[in-house]
Amino acid sequence: MEAQFIDDPAAPLGARWFAHMQRGELESAWTVSDAVLASRAGVPCHHLPRHLQYVWDGSPLDDARVLIRCYHGLGDTIHFIRYAPLVHAVAREVIVWAQPELIPLLESCTGIDRLEPLHDGVPEVPYDVDVEIMELPHVFRSTLATLPCDVPYLTAPRASRPRDGRLAVGLVARAGGWDEHRSIPTDRLAPLANLLGVHIQLLHDTAADASDRFEIAPGTDTVLGTAGLMRALDLIISVDSMPAHLAGALGIPVWTLLRHDADWRWMRDRSDSPWYPTMRLFRQPREGAWAPVIEQVRVELARLASD
DSSP states (O other): OHHHHHTOTTSOHHHHHHHHHHTTOHHHHHHHHHHHHHHTTTOOOTTSOGGGOOOOOSOOOTTSEEEEEOOSOHHHHHHHGGGHHHHHHHOSEEEEEEOGGGHHHHTTOTTOSEEEEOOSSOOOSOOSEEEEGGGHHHHTTOOTTTOOOOSOSOOOOOOOOOOOSSEEEEEEOOOOTTOGGGSOOGGGGGGGTTOTTEEEEESSOOOHHHHTTSEEOSSOSSHHHHHHHHHTSSEEEEESSHHHHHHHHHTOOEEEEEOSSOOGGGOSSOSBOSSOTTEEEEEOSSTTOOHHHHHHHHHHHHHHHHO
């Protein structure tokens, strides 16, 4: 049924694209994207929320001053900034208009000639071609074999922290405001407390019922500070949120905990990610079922600590 649906010309383009991406059929997804690009030619989109605005009109980037607009979330910018070196290889200049809190981190990314803080107005830079950062995989028609997946492609000064011989783990159980269903209720984390040989710190503040089980790591009030702390840890465990992308971009081992109906970028039936070589995926067996995920993490953590 799914194959018939995504191959049905009458099916909504967005749904067909999503289905292809979930199945890792990127080439087919770009064919759908081509149709979307043609359908929106000349259609204004400035009245839409920023994350729904389309930018690229299909113009080539060769020998152009290219403005990359970061209109989605922090995690999306971290995920797709990997394309900056590819843009730089063909463009005359690469300008990235990014969220201000990310700029200190993005300064470590190669291929960017100019960083400008994103704001609610219009970009105050000259450019020839502009593109939203999440459109870049379509621009380069990436496949599973050609995804730019070399890590790290971002870095930060490593934080100094004492080591006591235990496995040092950073935990993120709360997602951003985009999708609260990605967050794990704090009471579900209890099986991870007091594991022998494991020292878990939360990389965010949380409710009191979890802070009495796990200490909150200092120095996570900025993205750059969080990146530096991650570099001093052995493992990051995170729900589908910005810190998972940050750890993956830094080349740090990261276990990403996914809801059953996961985002397209994690595809289906995979425990690895072609985007991030150091990432493992732990998936809900059914929607809302975090207990089996936490139990799997507990068993794997215990095994890792004993090794």
